[in-house]
Amino acid sequence: MEEHDPMGARSPDFIVPPCLQIAVMVPCYNEAGAIGKVVADFHHALPQATVYVYDNNSNDTSCGEASAAGAIVRSEHHQGKGFVVRRMFADVDADIYLMVDGDDTYEPTAAPAMIQCLVANNLDMVIGARIGSGEGRYRPGHVLGNRLLSGLVRILFADEFTDMLSGYRVFSRRFVKSFPLLSGGFEIETELTIHALELQMPIAEVSTTYRERAAGTVSKLRTFSDGARILWFILELLKQERPMRTFGLIGLALVLVAVMIAYPLLGEFLRTGLVPRFPTAILSVGLVLLGFLSIACGFILDTVTRGRQEAKRMCYLSIPSTSTRLEICRASVEPTTAQP
Numbered sequence: 001m002e003e004h005d006p007m008g009a010r011s012p013d014f015i016v017p018p019c020l021q022i023a024v025m026v027p028c029y030n031e032a033g034a035i036g037k038v039v040a041d042f043h044h045a046l047p048q049a050t051v052y053v054y055d056n057n058s059n060d061t062s063c064g065e066a067s068a069a070g071a072i073v074r075s076e077h078h079q080g081k082g083f084v085v086r087r088m089f090a091d092v093d094a095d096i097y098l099m100v101d102g103d104d105t106y107e108p109t110a111a112p113a114m115i116q117c118l119v120a121n122n123l124d125m126v127i128g129a130r131i132g133s134g135e136g137r138y139r140p141g142h143v144l145g146n147r148l149l150s151g152l153v154r155i156l157f158a159d160e161f162t163d164m165l166s167g168y169r170v171f172s173r174r175f176v177k178s179f180p181l182l183s184g185g186f187e188i189e190t191e192l193t194i195h196a197l198e199l200q201m202p203i204a205e206v207s208t209t210y211r212e213r214a215a216g217t218v219s220k221l222r223t224f225s226d227g228a229r230i231l232w233f234i235l236e237l238l239k240q241e242r243p244m245r246t247f248g249l250i251g252l253a254l255v256l257v258a259v260m261i262a263y264p265l266l267g268e269f270l271r272t273g274l275v276p277r278f279p280t281a282i283l284s285v286g287l288v289l290l291g292f293l294s295i296a297c298g299f300i301l302d303t304v305t306r307g308r309q310e311a312k313r314m315c316y317l318s319i320p321s322t323s324t325r326l327e328i329c330r331a332s333v334e335p336t337t338a339q340p
Contacts, residue, residue: 247298
C-alpha cells in the first residue's frame with residue numbers, strides 16, 4: 001500500500017472534473033430506517049454523482065424510501081452482499097465508483113476527500129478506515145473479529161490496512177471491471193482487499209468517522225457465523241494465491257512428523273540392522289512420501305497461479321487508469337484553438 005497524506009486530497013486546489021462520472025453504489029437489505037437519509041446525504045456530498053441502490057430482497061419499504069430520495073433502485077435476487085456487489089460492478093458504468101453500506105454508519109462528508117485522494121494520486125482503491133464516534137457503535141465481537149482477521153491477512157498477504165472489513169470504499173474503473181468476484185456474502189471486503197494486494201495495485205486508506213446505526217435498523221452481520229466464513233475464505237484464498245506456501249508448509253509438517261515417529265527406530269536400526277515396529281516404519285515412509293508429494297503439488301500449483309495472476313494483470317492493464325481517463329476528460333472539454 002502506498003503512503004499518501006489523506007489531508008492533501010482535501011486541498012481546494014484540486015476538484016474532480018464534472019465530466020468524470022461518479023457512481024455511488026449502496027447495497028441494501030431491510031434498511032428502510034436509514035436508506036433515504038443515506039441517499040440524500042450522498043447527493044448533497046457529491047452533487048455530480050449518480051446514486052444506485054441495489055435491493056437484496058428487502059421485505060420493508062427500503063425500495064420506496066430510496067426511490068423517493070432520488071436514487072436509481074435496482075434488484076439482485078441472489079441473497080448475499082457478494083452477489084449484490086457482483087451485480088453492481090457488472091451493471092454500473094462510471095469512471096469512479098464509491099461503495100457504501102445503506103445503514104447510515106459511514107460519514108458522507110468524507111466521500112469527496114476519498115475520491116480526490118484516488119484521482120490526485122492515480123490510485124485504484126481507497127478504503128475508509130473506521131474511527132468510532134458514540135457509544136455502542138461496535139459490538140465487542142465485531143471489533144475483536146476485525147482485528148484478528150485483519151491481522152491474519154496482514155501476516156499472510158503483507159497487508160498494511162488497519163480496517164480490512166470496512167464497507168466504505170472508492171474504486172477506479174479498471175479495478176471494478178477487472179475484478180473476478182467469487183464470494184457471495186460478507187467475505188466480499190476480504191476478497192476486494194486481497195485482489196488489490198495480489199495485483200500490487202496502488203491503494204490507500206483514509207480515516208473516516210463511524211457512527212451508530214440509525215434507530216430501527218439492525219446489523220445483518222452475524223459475529224460468529226460470518227466471522228467463521230470470512231476466516232475460511234481467507235484460508236481458501238491462501239491456498240489459491242499462495243499454493244507454494246500452503247502445500248509447502250503441509251509437506252514440511254508431514255516430513256517432520258515422520259522424522260519424529262522414525263527417530264526412536266533409527267538407533268535400533270543402526271545397532272542391529274533390524275527395523276523394529278515395522279508398521280511404524282511403514283507409516284513414517286508413507287508420511288515422507290505424502291510430504292514430498294504435497295511440496296511437488298505446491299510447485300506445480302504455484303506455476304499455475306503465476307500464469308493466472310499474469311492474465312489478471314494483463315486484463316487490469318488493458319483498462320485505462322483514472323489519470324488517463326482524466327486527461328481524456330479534460331481534453332474533451334477544453335475549447336479547441338483555431339489554426340491560423
